Amino acid sequence: NAGVTQTPKFQVLKTGQSMTLQCAQDMNHNSMYWYRQDPGMGLRLIYYSASEGTTDKGEVPNGYNVSRLNKREFSLRLESAAPSQTSVYFCASSSAGAYYEQYFGPGTRLTVT
Amino acid sequence: QQQVKQSPQSLIVQKGGISIINCAYENTAFDYFPWYQQFPGKGPALLIAIRPDVSEKKEGRFTISFNKSAKQFSLHIMDSQPGDSATYFCAASRRSNDYKLSFGAGTTVTVRA
Numbered sequence: 001n002a003g004v005t006q007t008p009k010f011q012v013l014k015t016g017q018s019m020t021l022q023c024a025q026d027m028n029h030n031s032m033y034w035y036r037q038d039p040g041m042g043l044r045l046i047y048y049s050a051s052e053g054t055t056d057k058g059e060v061p062n063g064y065n066v067s068r069l070n071k072r073e074f075s076l077r078l079e080s081a082a083p084s085q086t087s088v089y090f091c092a093s094s095s096a097g098a099y100y101e102q103y104f105g106p107g108t109r110l111t112v113t
Numbered sequence: 114q115q116q117v118k119q120s121p122q123s124l125i126v127q128k129g130g131i132s133i134i135n136c137a138y139e140n141t142a143f144d145y146f147p148w149y150q151q152f153p154g155k156g157p158a159l160l161i162a163i164r165p166d167v168s169e170k171k172e173g174r175f176t177i178s179f180n181k182s183a184k185q186f187s188l189h190i191m192d193s194q195p196g197d198s199a200t201y202f203c204a205a206s207r208r209s210n211d212y213k214l215s216f217g218a219g220t221t222v223t224v225r226a
Contacts, residue, residue, distance in 0.1 A: 004156070031211070040122070042115065042202055042216035043157070050211065058213070090156050099145045100212035104156030 002026055004105035006091050012111045013081045021076040021108050023091030031094045032074035033058075033102065034066060036087040043090065049074055081112045116140055117205050119217025127225050132190040134220045136203035139184065143205040145212060148177065148188050151200045151219075160201070161188075193224045 007022045025032065030051045035043040035058075045058030047066040055066050063085060065077045074093075078085055088109050092102040119136045126132045136146075147162035163170045163177040163186065170177045174197075176189040190197055200221045206212040 033213075040218050042117075042119070042218045043214075044216070045213060048213060092156075094212075099147075099162070099206070101147075101159055101162075102214065104158065106154070106156050 004091055004093055004103055006089075006105040006108050008108060009106070010109050012113065013078075014113055015082060017081050018077065018079050019081065019110075020078075021089055021091075021110075022073070023075065023105060024073045025091075025093040025103070026072065027093060027095070027103065028071070029093035029095045029103075030071070031096070031100060032068065033092040033094075034064070034074070034076045035090045035092065036060065036085075037090060037107075038087050046076065046089075078110075081110075083112045086110060086112045115218065116215040117203055117217040119203050119220060121220060122218070123221040123223070125223045125225060126190075126193045128193060128195060130193050130224075132188075132193050132197070132222050132224070134188045134201055134203070134222075135185065136187065136205075136217050137183075137185045138205050138215075140205070140207070141184070142207045142209060143215075144208055145206045146177070146179065146186050147204050147206075147214070148175075149202045149204060149216075151202065153199075157202060190222070193222075195224045195226050198222060198224050 034046040049068040091105045094100040149157035150160040151157040203217040204214040
């Protein structure tokens with residue numbers, strides 16, 4: 001059981017480049033999430049998917065798009081990266097029971113120059 | 114603005130001492146308050162959680178104290194150990210929002226041997 005996996009671990013982009021962060025979970029969870037973590041700001045929700053085929057904006061969605069490819073996979077795309085998107089990105093998943101306890105992946109450290 | 118305010122930003126404690134982290138919230142609709150622990154280079158992991166119908170919950174050396182009238186809750190780490198050195202996040206969520214988490218800014222705890 002790998003839990004939640006994310007690729008890549010590290011990425012450096014130039015301003016204006018695009019990239020997709022990949023996330024997969026093997027816990028048969030319905031809900032999946034993308035967060036960004038910045039110093040002094042905690043974790044902020046970017047997008048959320050309650051089930052396959054549905055996505056909703058979180059607190060900071062601007063500049064991002066998501067795709068819930070199937071029940072296991074939830075990707076985050078930056079179409080035109082900006083220095084303000086330099087951050088650590090975490091994917092998480094949860095089931096509907098037990099207060100939707102969230103399980104987090106190891107994160108992707110993204111730097112935009 | 115952050116829905117959950119957390120303090121202090123960082124603290125240093127001697128081995129065997131007590132670490133105390135405080136959080137405050139405004140939204141009285143919150144009905145679930147988890148704490149997450151994050152080690153460097155890793156994703157956050159659920160440490161302990163409480164519902165507002167109890168005033169205290171203890172799991173090993175970790176205790177949550179909850180004051181519903183003051184809209185405050187705190188994490189106490191008793192007999193702090195070097196292995197407890199990590200960043201701790203408080204969070205709040207509510208059933209009406211599918212328990213999506215609002216995180217505090219985080220507290221970095223350093224336990225000196």
